[in-house]
Amino acid sequence: MESTNRREFLRKVFLGTGAALSLGCLVSGNAGSPDSFISIPGSGSLPKHDKMRKASRKEAMYYTRLDRQRIRCDLCFRKCIISENGTGFCRVRENTGGKLYSLVYGNAAGLQIDPIEMEPMYHMLPGHRNLCVYTASCNFRCKHCHNWHISQRGPSQISARQYSPRDIVRIAKRRGCKSISHSINEPTVFYEFMYDIAVAAKGEGLLTLFHTNGYISPEPLRDVLQFMDGVTVDLKAFDEVFYKDISMASLQPVLETLQVIRENNVHLEIVYLVIPTLNDSMEEIGNMCRWISKHIGRDIPLHFNRFSPMYQLTNLPRTPVRTLEAAADTARQNRLRYVYIGNVPGHQTGYSTHCPACGRMLIRRTHFTVERNELKNGGCSNCGMKIYGIWE
Numbered sequence: 001m002e003s004t005n006r007r008e009f010l011r012k013v014f015l016g017t018g019a020a021l022s023l024g025c026l027v028s029g030n031a032g033s034p035d036s037f038i039s040i041p042g043s044g045s046l047p048k049h050d051k052m053r054k055a056s057r058k059e060a061m062y063y064t065r066l067d068r069q070r071i072r073c074d075l076c077f078r079k080c081i082i083s084e085n086g087t088g089f090c091r092v093r094e095n096t097g098g099k100l101y102s103l104v105y106g107n108a109a110g111l112q113i114d115p116i117e118m119e120p121m122y123h124m125l126p127g128h129r130n131l132c133v134y135t136a137s138c139n140f141r142c143k144h145c146h147n148w149h150i151s152q153r154g155p156s157q158i159s160a161r162q163y164s165p166r167d168i169v170r171i172a173k174r175r176g177c178k179s180i181s182h183s184i185n186e187p188t189v190f191y192e193f194m195y196d197i198a199v200a201a202k203g204e205g206l207l208t209l210f211h212t213n214g215y216i217s218p219e220p221l222r223d224v225l226q227f228m229d230g231v232t233v234d235l236k237a238f239d240e241v242f243y244k245d246i247s248m249a250s251l252q253p254v255l256e257t258l259q260v261i262r263e264n265n266v267h268l269e270i271v272y273l274v275i276p277t278l279n280d281s282m283e284e285i286g287n288m289c290r291w292i293s294k295h296i297g298r299d300i301p302l303h304f305n306r307f308s309p310m311y312q313l314t315n316l317p318r319t320p321v322r323t324l325e326a327a328a329d330t331a332r333q334n335r336l337r338y339v340y341i342g343n344v345p346g347h348q349t350g351y352s353t354h355c356p357a358c359g360r361m362l363i364r365r366t367h368f369t370v371e372r373n374e375l376k377n378g379g380c381s382n383c384g385m386k387i388y389g390i391w392e
């Protein structure tokens with residue numbers, strides 16, 4: 001039987017089968033089991049009260065005033081021009097009186113604790129507990145979004161609860177988490193909250209990371225990377241037409257983001273969701289692998305995840321496992337060292353880490369559970385080759 005993954009869990013919560021959760025109950029599981037989580041969702045009350053609205057507002061960090069009426073948001077590559085009382089494409093940045101405000105500062109749609117592998121992030125302290133923070137909305141419009149219940153809604157349309165960055169850090173420490181991640185919805189849209197959490201978390205010795213679509217502008221990216229240990233980037237396709245038609249975005253900025261992260265020496269992992277007929281040609285996947293190998297590096301872990309019909313793409317089938325395996329073979333043929341297959345519970349080798357030099361299985365995972373870890377001082381226990389990652 002398939003284990004519940006984070007996306008399936010969220011879908012149940014927001015579609016109502018998790019009604020008890022949306023009333024503020026706490027659900028706990030055994031850390032490390034495939035479907036374990038401790039979820040602290042929103043309080044169930046929509047942020048409709050003035051007090052809540054006010055608490056969620058914070059002046060944005062990156063914008064330019066163009067004239068008396070208009071502002072340009074400089075946070076992401078969209079560079080929205082926003083008129084008085086208007087919001088940007090992401091719905092959560094508003095021009096009020098000539099100043100740009102984030103509308104989701106501290107306004108967490110949920111907090112979730114589960115193994116770090118669920119980010120996915122496989123080369124960072126395997127198996128440790130991670131606290132994930134998320135809010136409403138996104139700066140993409142992906143037709144296949146698995147989290148559309150929150151990502152395609154504004155802050156007034158979802159259940160949320162107010163937390164300070166210090167609250168988040170306290171919860172993470174109290175619950176034995178070694179890291180805090182910002183994911184589920186696009187963290188760029190709650191940048192100021194993420195930034196302040198990361199600063200507070202570093203002061204308490206926690207690891208910090210975020211999972212992004214890569215559309216953030218270089219300056220805010222560089223600024224937040226100073227307080228980040230790891231980033232997972234979705235590379236949704238290696239084709240501008242896909243980005244335009246499926247996500248209402250473009251590929252080139254995402255490639256720039258990957259390069260900036262690499263230049264700043266922050267741990268990086270890449271996810272490629274393989275969607276039948278849209279981005280599953282081995283020619284496209286091969287081109288992407290060659291680009292990664294040349295411009296980012298062969299050490300960067302690459303996750304080929306399985307697509308399931310979702311949101312506006314329910315007409316397509318699930319990705320055949322053989323397609324994912326062919327994609328992984330293509331990546332290895334292009335000399336990428338750490339290649340994974342995701343969203344296929346029970347896959348024999350797709351979740352595990354192998355030494356690229358001698359082939360020994362170093363970390364055996366069953367879905368998101370680490371069964372065995374044979375790394376020795378961050379290297380292969382058999383041949384001694386150093387393995388890319390944060391291991392201590």
Ligand code: SF4
Binds near residue numbers: 077087091
């Ligand atoms: S963060 Fe939002 S408002 Fe700012 S440029 Fe991007 S989509 Fe537009």
